[in-house]
Amino acid sequence: MHVSKNQLKRVRGLTQKKNRQEEQAFLVEGEHALLELLASDWPIELCVVTDLFAQQHAQALGKIAQLFLASPEDLAKSGSLQSNNAGLAIVPMPQTPARVMPSDDWVLALDRLNDPGNFGTLLRIADWYGIRQIITSPDSVELFNPKVISASKGAFLRVQVQSADLSDYLARVQAAGHPVYGAYLEGENTHQLAGGLAKGVLLMGNEAQGISPSLADYVSRKLTIPAFGGAESLNVGVAAGILMDSLKRLEA
Amino acid sequence: MHVSKNQLKRVRGLTQKKNRQEEQAFLVEGEHALLELLASDWPIELCVVTDLFAQQHAQALGKIAQLFLASPEDLAKSGSLQSNNAGLAIVPMPQTPARVMPSDDWVLALDRLNDPGNFGTLLRIADWYGIRQIITSPDSVELFNPKVISASKGAFLRVQVQSADLSDYLARVQAAGHPVYGAYLEGENTHQLAGGLAKGVLLMGNEAQGISPSLADYVSRKLTIPAFGGAESLNVGVAAGILMDSLKRLEA
Numbered sequence: 001m002h003v004s005k006n007q008l009k010r011v012r013g014l015t016q017k018k019n020r021q022e023e024q025a026f027l028v029e030g031e032h033a034l035l036e037l038l039a040s041d042w043p044i045e046l047c048v049v050t051d052l053f054a055q056q057h058a059q060a061l062g063k064i065a066q067l068f069l070a071s072p073e074d075l076a077k078s079g080s081l082q083s084n085n086a087g088l089a090i091v092p093m094p095q096t097p098a099r100v101m102p103s104d105d106w107v108l109a110l111d112r113l114n115d116p117g118n119f120g121t122l123l124r125i126a127d128w129y130g131i132r133q134i135i136t137s138p139d140s141v142e143l144f145n146p147k148v149i150s151a152s153k154g155a156f157l158r159v160q161v162q163s164a165d166l167s168d169y170l171a172r173v174q175a176a177g178h179p180v181y182g183a184y185l186e187g188e189n190t191h192q193l194a195g196g197l198a199k200g201v202l203l204m205g206n207e208a209q210g211i212s213p214s215l216a217d218y219v220s221r222k223l224t225i226p227a228f229g230g231a232e233s234l235n236v237g238v239a240a241g242i243l244m245d246s247l248k249r250l251e252a
Numbered sequence: 253m254h255v256s257k258n259q260l261k262r263v264r265g266l267t268q269k270k271n272r273q274e275e276q277a278f279l280v281e282g283e284h285a286l287l288e289l290l291a292s293d294w295p296i297e298l299c300v301v302t303d304l305f306a307q308q309h310a311q312a313l314g315k316i317a318q319l320f321l322a323s324p325e326d327l328a329k330s331g332s333l334q335s336n337n338a339g340l341a342i343v344p345m346p347q348t349p350a351r352v353m354p355s356d357d358w359v360l361a362l363d364r365l366n367d368p369g370n371f372g373t374l375l376r377i378a379d380w381y382g383i384r385q386i387i388t389s390p391d392s393v394e395l396f397n398p399k400v401i402s403a404s405k406g407a408f409l410r411v412q413v414q415s416a417d418l419s420d421y422l423a424r425v426q427a428a429g430h431p432v433y434g435a436y437l438e439g440e441n442t443h444q445l446a447g448g449l450a451k452g453v454l455l456m457g458n459e460a461q462g463i464s465p466s467l468a469d470y471v472s473r474k475l476t477i478p479a480f481g482g483a484e485s486l487n488v489g490v491a492a493g494i495l496m497d498s499l500k501r502l503e504a
Contacts, residue, residue: 117369121487130480158482191501225497228382230410234493235373241490242497245477249443 031086036154049087080146120151121237127155170218187222283338288406301339332398372403373489379407422470439474
């Protein structure tokens with residue numbers, strides 16, 4: 001059945017945070033993300049896809065009760081992508097997960113992360129390194145921002161995200177005896193770290209300002225990627241990838 | 253002096269590749285990039301800045317013969333940035349640098365890189381690790397694309413970029429006995445590499461398709477970042493950062 005104007009209007013509404021909060025639902029757009037979503041066991045409220053996508057993926061779409069057709073133009077006009085030849089889904093927000101402590105598992109914590117593309121990249125990194133939970137400060141960019149979902153390349157399906165006061169969280173991590181590794185411009189050289197590192201939290205700060213001074217006391221190991229050239233800094237996603245790779249390389 | 257309509261039209265023209273090629277000039281926009289440019293010894297044809305920027309940076313601007321004033325609105329309308337409260341410069345393209353071989357220095361080679369933001373990130377990584385030259389395949393995204401310049405955070409001032417046929421270049425690297433390390437999804441686990449690595453070329457492939465099959469014969473060491481979770485891949489900038497960090501950690 002062809003999608004209705006009202007349904008497209010609802011899609012357009014969900015590109016805005018206010019409406020996502022009100023409806024407790026968000027958009028998953030584009031071929032790659034949609035196929036990963038369909039392959040997962042996540043609940044899906046409604047799919048709007050092109051004729052071609054519907055034909056090519058009839059089997060994957062078999063489980064979707066509310067399936068509608070639309071042109072690529074309608075998809076692009078209603079959703080957040082500049083072009084969309086595949087489709088989109090409206091997905092109910094998942095319940096807030098139980099918060100994990102870093103005992104068996106690394107945890108990534110993000111302090112005031114600002115850029116949706118960076119958050120998507122960080123979700124992919126977490127997913128690559130088998131990190132199951134990311135804790136974000138409440139003033140970080142929202143997980144359900146369409147740019148985050150898109151940049152995460154499906155990682156949002158596997159990595160839980162929980163918003164929390166980082167002082168509270170890190171105090172509990174500290175009290176439980178787990179290390180908090182923080183990314184700083186002047187800390188221990190990661191090329192000289194000894195092996196046998198205990199699993200803990202990797203804390204990354206805001207793109208421009210780094211980690212909040214108020215959180216510094218919770219950081220047990222300040223880490224620095226050694227620089228050999230003239231750049232002042234690395235992109236936060238790149239830095240997180242390098243640090244996480246170093247920690248996994250040296251973990252006990 | 254206030255900028256003229258014709259000058260703003262010329263700025264707008266330089267957001268297009270065709271005009272950049274014709275004029276052999278490109279734009280540097282925004283506070284951070286402009287300040288790095290002014291602090292460098294690069295030739296600058298012309299600067300257009302806001303009143304505020306002109307007052308705050310009178311000394312740095314002292315050397316600019318052609319200095320004009322414009323509103324933030326005019327800067328945003330003419331240039332490529334959505335907002336620009338600082339200014340922009342028109343800069344002559346640098347001469348093609350002499351091509352380096354990886355003997356004293358690592359070289360980064362990019363095969364069919366597509367995304368301007370990724371190229372900017374890769375320039376920053378090269379700059380961080382002291383790599384002085386990047387070789388790009390001729391069908392890669394253009395260095396002087398405003399999004400590349402902006403994402404590079406000033407790294408374009410310190411890292412030379414040369415466009416070259418990668419088969420030719422890598423054949424010469426191979427003939428000279430230098431290793432070519434390539435990023436693959438199924439290669440040697442970088443967490444198990446022995447130290448004492450000889451300096452060489454790090455070759456990164458296209459975002460979606462990886463390294464061209466026609467270049468595979470030149471790759472002496474296929475490298476893979478070990479995965480621990482469900483992600484299919486890492487962003488090319490993140491992967492390059494992790495690989496370059498591992499190579500520097502283990503270099504002879």
